[in-house]
Amino acid sequence: MRLLREAGHLVRVALVLAAGVVLFLIIRNAVVPKDFGRYGHFRPEALGVIRAHPVAFAGQSTCVACHDDQAKERAAGKHAHVACEACHGPQAAHVADIANVKPALPDVATLCARCHEKNAAKPKSFPQVVTAEHSGGVACNTCHKPHNPQI
Amino acid sequence: MINGVAGYMYPNEVELQWSLLIVLYPYITGLVAGAFILASLERVFKVEEVRPTYRLALLTALAFLLVAPLPLQLHLGHPERSFEMYLTPHRTSAMAMFGFVYLWYLMVVLLVEIWLDYRADIVHQAQTRTGVMRWIYRALTLGSQNVSPASRRIDDKVGYVVTVIGIPSAFLLHGYVGFIFGSVKANPWWSTPLMPVVFLFSAMTSGIAAVLVIYVGSSLLRRTRIDMRCLDAVGKYLFYTFVIDFSLEMLDLVHRTYEADESFRSLDFMVHTRLFISQIVVQIFLGTLLPLGLLAATQLVRFSDAIRRRIYVGASLLTLVGIFAMRWNVVIGGQLFSKSFLGYTTYKVEFAAREGLLPALALMILPFVLLLVLVKLLPPWQEQEVTEG
Amino acid sequence: MEITRRQLLTRCTQLLVLTGTAAAALEKTGQAPGPDDTYHMADHWWGMMIDIEKCIGCGNCVRACSKENNVPEGYFRTWVERYQVTEDWEHPKVDSPDGAIHGFPANTDPNVKSFFVPKLCNHCADSPCVQVCPVGATFVSPDGVVLVDPDYCLGCRYCIQACPYGCRYFHPEKHIADKCTLCYHRITQGLTTACCEACPTGARRLCDLKDPNDPVHEFLRNNMVHVLKPQMATGAKVYYNNLDGSVR
Structure with missing residues (x-):
């Protein structure tokens, strides 16, 4: 105690x-x-x-749902497996408001070269050109249709 | 070369994540652990000579411990969320336990030990002082003014037990800080099981050096005689722990060099270029070999008191610089090389930024301000006790 | 006729986006998706297949990721590296200008072995970043995606230190750790990730290891597959076909 x-x-x-x-x-x-x-x-x-983060790229199936004529043209050519938004950029805003949000036309000069400009690190089988020699400054889509690039 | 980058770094690696403030964090906790272990020498291991530093070491540990979490808080992206560490600590995270280890050490070890040791003084003050101070001391008594010899004997026994618990706790506090770095397997500069041990011994070294400097400094300020028997003993312990610390660091170095794993070339290059000044010059030569040589000289040659005193203080100051450089080299060095081992980045200390030099300096001065307050509140000087009693 | 069909389909897609907006409303309340949600976490285990032989270094994935996830400039949830490997195999020349957000210059040395390596969070099953998070702000979701809780992260950056792959960064505005979510907001509503959607060659493909019909099973069976830094034993789920041993 x-x-x-x-x-x-x-x-x-x-x-x-x-x-x-x-x-x-x-x-x-x-x-x-x-x-x-x-x-x-x-x-x-x-x-x-x-x-809850908003989607920016609507996704292939959404694009094709409306633009089936372009999709058909593309399916026939070498770009068959290139998704629309790979070139056209994110289009969810366009899907949400078709009347007011119109996709801008891609700038062919930079767009095509990003993939097809010759670079030794690219896989040998991938079609590539030295654009300056290949076209001498003429825009790619003068000869190639982007959705089906075969001449 | 962009943004001081040489070679290849993963793009997110260019920016350093842990800044100068995170260098301070292990430095300050190291001082705490070291000071406490010095104090426990007297209490547990009955090293009578270091008695004059006992209370001072405890107060130093407390002052630095109170500041220890501040650099972390200042560094966090969301300091207001830091309490989540207590609410939902993640069992697998080395960092999650910090809050608990910290609180345990602060509340159960350090405060209780100081309180038990000072209780007679606190009660005496509560009975003799007037005004606000009287109420502060009365609050500190926790409402019990019983200082009978029987109660003091109990205090002494309990204080002893707390110190015995305190030693592994101090080891835990700082060894654990080492583990935070040592357990990051992604970073070969950090990832070594030696890291907690190296951190622990460097902590003891820096803590002992800090108490020695503070003891000599306070004696000079108060114009009291410096107890050379005490200083010799503290200097001897500083030498011993430093030898162990240096051996461990060299063991780590030899091991890395001999194993020479995939990261070795990259790290070796970094040590010879970007870390050359801070690692080779400051840490190893100025901050380790020089003070070790000085301390070794005091063990081998008989110098006069005045020279020994200067050597101890000089060696301690160099030690403090050296250990700081060691923390810098660990924390900053570990982020200067790419985890691809193909490149290096640079770290520039800002001045008046949130994680810059200015807040870092403020955080290094703050513990001394706190120590001043603590010393005023709870004078650690033993001789005063004698004259008053 | 075609126009009416187009309008009809528009309605459908608007509906789809509307669910997205409803989800956006949840951002405020922080509520988990309701019982009408058809996504079951237990049915999925997400990862990614990367085919080095198909990557052309166009940087489409980096741009898409940046736009989809509002990645702050100068930080990367995904990036592409270019390797140029001489016979001094252990010391390859690597670059990734701005994470390859604008692709690569055409200056690759044609006389050495060279290739592109897309990088992203490996969504490790035994993730070292999750292991070190002190509060449970970063975690592996039940469907195998490593995520950061933006309202819970302290911003201590321990996870950034712990990632062996450099996949995390400190968000300069949100002051939290940020990283690839494997487009969790997309894959949980049946879409693929933004990077995979935008990849023109199919070099990167999202995969669900719990789906018996997923091409990943064939991919793992038929290819020489590697993960990054297997010595780290992180349980990485980004599988590389034909990855050179010099890649780190």
Whole structure:
């Protein structure tokens, strides 16, 4: 009993520490998102937040749904497996508002060269030219139709 | 060459992620751990000579510990979310436990030990002071003014147990900081099981050096006699820990050089170019070999007190610079080379930016301000105790 | 006749986008997609197939990624490297000007072995970046995609240090770690990733390892397949066909 009285101040320290732990547990319980850890150590809501990001590229099937004439032309040629938006850029905004958002026509001079300008690092089988020698500055689409590039 | 990049770096690697502030973080926690271990020498291992530094070392540890999380906070992209570390700590993350290790060390080890040691002084102050100070001391007593010999004996026993717990805790605190770096397998400059041990011994070295400088500095300021027996003992321990620290670092170096794995050529090149000044010149020559030589000389040759004092202080200051350079080389060096081992980037310290030189200097001065406050509040000078009592 | 059909289809696609907008509304509330959602995470395990022999270094993937995900300038969720490998095989010459967002200059040395390597997050199953996150702000989703919770990330950048591939960056405006999401907002509604959509040669293809009909199974069976830095044992799920040993 005497020992307990002489150690009274230590009990106070223990109480202060215990009060801190209890306070921490209460706050933790109140603040941690309720379903945290449902699928792993993260907030499941994060999946929804990330999925909510808007789409910029509408996707091949969406383009073809309307532009089937171009799709047919392309399917007959070497560009059959090149998606529309690979050249025309992201068009989800156009899909969402067809009347007001019109896709800009790609600039042939830079567009074709990006893929077909000769570069030793490109696969040997891939069709490539030194544009300056090949056309001497004449625009590619003078001879080649972009959707079916065969002359 | 763009943005100081030579060779090839993955494009996201050009920018350094961990800046000068993250250099300060292991430096400051190292000082804490080192100072505490010096204090425990007296308490647990009964090294009587270092008694005059005991309380000073504890207060130094506390002052630096209070500052330790600040560089981290300042570095975070979202400091307001840092409490998440306590709410949802990720078990597999080396960093997640920092908050808990820190709180354990602060609340359970350091504060309790200081409080137990100072309790008689606090009660005495609470009874004799007036005004605001009286209320501060009364609050610090936690409402118990019992300083009977029996209660003090209990304090002494409990204090001993706390110190015994405190030693592994100090090891944990800093060894763990080493593990944060040592466990990053993607980074060959960091990834070594020696890292926690090297960090621990460099922490002890820097902490002992810091307490030595603060002890001599405070004695000069207060115009009191410097206890040379104490200084010799502290100098001796500084020498021993530094020898172990240096051996470990050399072991790491020899091991890397001998194994010469895929990263070796790249890292070796970096040490000889971008890290040459900070690693070879500052860390190894100025910050390690020179102070080691000075300390070794005091062990071998009998110098007069005045010369020994100057050697100890000089060696300690060089040690502090050397250990800082070591932290710099670990943290910054680990980000200067590409993980493709094909290129290097550069790090330029800004001045008045959030992670620049100015806040870093402020963060290095802050612990000394805190120490001043603590010393005023809880004077660590033993001789005063004698004259008053 | 054709016009009416076009209008009809337009309606359909508008509907599709509308669900996207509904999802955008969720961004505010942070609610998970409701019960009408037909996507089941447990049915998928996402990865990517990359065919080095098909990559032409056009940079379409980098541009598409940047536009789809508003990637801040100077940072990359995907990039393309050009390797020029001499007989000093361990020290290849590598470059990636601006991550190849404008493709590559035509100055490749024709006398050495050269090729392009597209890079992106490997969506590792045993991801070192996820391992080190102190709070659970980055995670492997149940369908195998490594993601960052933008509302939970502290911005400590430990994950950026832990990634062996340099795939993460610190977002200069959001002040959080940011990375490739494998276009999670797209693949969970049946679309492919923006980079795969824009790749003109099929050098990169999204794959679902849990789908028995996915071409990935044939790809893994018939090719000499490699992942980046296999010694890191990260469980990388971006599979490269014909990757040269000099690639790092």
